[in-house]
Amino acid sequence: MKFGILVNEGPYTHQASDSAYLFTKAAIEDGHEIFRVFFYHDGVNNGTRLATPPQDDRHIPNRWTELAKENNIDLVVCVAAAQRRGMVDPEEMKRNKKDANNLAENFRISGLGQLIEAGIQTDRLITFGD
């Protein structure tokens, strides 16, 4: 079955980001396809490559990157939510004349249309948030 995942909550906030990750992992292990994980609202903060959590804690952004690399998952960050919160990829850095970028590997910035498409193209769209 084809799944879309929507993450509306930032990392280390409550539990939604962890739940989304564990659900996604379990779905892959069960042989399902993850069409896309869409990060919206504070969820865009899951895509920062500048996070340095304590060594004995889970590294939430890296964990998403690794899962995406291993399973070829499309990790999409909402552009409007990202701009508000200072999540920037090299292209956005140029476009908005910023002096840095911070989007982690395997994440990409795109629009809400990608969420709508995930809703249309998948069998199930599962939402995690606060």
Added chain:
Amino acid sequence: MLHTINKSPFEKNSLQTCLRVAPDKSNILLIEDGVYAALKNTDFEKNILEGQKIHKFYVLEPDLKARGLDIKSLIPNIDIIDYKGFVKLTVENSRVQNWL
């Protein structure tokens, strides 16, 4: 239809709202702080017992464990499942509503 509830009923009224509008024979999965609704001897127990007459309840075991909640302290007839079971529920139910 599957509903997921991720808030304690003592914090938000999402479970109450869900119970009010859920079609008969819904599957209701308690995750994150939602697992507190599965406890016996709370003010909310009667709502679950009432809901069990028309719906099936599930609770996510890792989230129970994370909160140090004992399986023995749960209302009877709530199925205890893991993430694999969570995925299975989303496959079996053609519609999923994630109450936030």
